[in-house]
Amino acid sequence: xxxxxxxxxxxxLICISSSYNTDEYRIALGDRICIVKKTIxxxxxxxxxxxxxxxxxxxxxxQSWTQQLNINLLELHQSDDRYLKxxxxxxxxxxxxxxxxSEKGIHNTLYEKNSSCPPELVRIIKAFADTLLxxxxxxxxxxxxxxxxxxxxxxxxxxxxxxxxxxxxVFISKNEDIDDFYIVTDTSDFEYFKNMNLNVVLQSKxxxxxxxxxxxCQQNQIPYINIEAEHGHLNKQIEMIxxxxxxxxxxxx
Ligand SMILES: [Zn+2]
Numbered sequence: 001x002x003x004x005x006x007x008x009x010x011x012x013l014i015c016i017s018s019s020y021n022t023d024e025y026r027i028a029l030g031d032r033i034c035i036v037k038k039t040i041x042x043x044x045x046x047x048x049x050x051x052x053x054x055x056x057x058x059x060x061x062x063q064s065w066t067q068q069l070n071i072n073l074l075e076l077h078q079s080d081d082r083y084l085k086x087x088x089x090x091x092x093x094x095x096x097x098x099x100x101x102s103e104k105g106i107h108n109t110l111y112e113k114n115s116s117c118p119p120e121l122v123r124i125i126k127a128f129a130d131t132l133l134x135x136x137x138x139x140x141x142x143x144x145x146x147x148x149x150x151x152x153x154x155x156x157x158x159x160x161x162x163x164x165x166x167x168x169x170v171f172i173s174k175n176e177d178i179d180d181f182y183i184v185t186d187t188s189d190f191e192y193f194k195n196m197n198l199n200v201v202l203q204s205k206x207x208x209x210x211x212x213x214x215x216x217c218q219q220n221q222i223p224y225i226n227i228e229a230e231h232g233h234l235n236k237q238i239e240m241i242x243x244x245x246x247x248x249x250x251x252x253x
Contacts, residue, residue: 146225
């Protein structure tokens with residue numbers, strides 16, 4: 001019995017030591033809070049960024065791979081909605097967290113999502129975005145910023161970039177679903193995915209300044225990859241994460 005207890009104790013210890021650490025940053029949004037949930041499987045490993053709180057296939061894909069890949073996750077969380085809310089003078093104002101990385105983007109998303117908006121709000125969201133960027137920049141792996149997103153068939157696909165001034169090049173594979181694709185800022189990464197016959201967009205250096213993380217990275221010479229898959233395409237998104245992991249690991253050498 002004693003031996004059994006000891007074995008159980010050792011087994012429990014191994015389980016604890018092989019599980020990952022979670023931590024969180026709490027960032028103020030007026031009188032509300034946005035949480036950045038941080039899941040660390042290994043210090044200084046490749047980190048994925050999930051900006052939209054309702055895109056859960058991407059999170060499941062990450063969770064399916066943590067043990068094998070040693071990747072980390074930074075995930076924005078407030079109320080499981082795509083949009084975040086900032087509470088100011090007892091009123092909630094909505095905005096898209098993927099439009100806050102420039103003043104123009106903040107202004108556009110606030111005035112698009114709310115019927116009216118006090119000008120002070122731009123400053124509050126800008127402070128939020130600056131804190132968020134610091135967290136993201138500190139978590140980079142081999143300089144890369146890697147985002148994960150999900151889309152629905154009716155709203156966004158690799159075809160959205162066809163003949164668009166936001167893309168320098170677009171490769172559309174005959175074998176792939178148009179909703180599963182990569183967006184990159186580096187030409188050699190574009191070629192890498194293209195050679196694997198996977199859908200990929202090379203974002204233009206003159207892409208519209210919409211406050212997105214992809215445009216921020218492009219303007220600041222930070223290599224960026226978005227792993228974009230349709231909601232529910234779990235196995236595909238796991239495969240896509242694995243390919244990015246191999247690409248960035250190879251580059252790091
Ligand atoms: Zn998204």
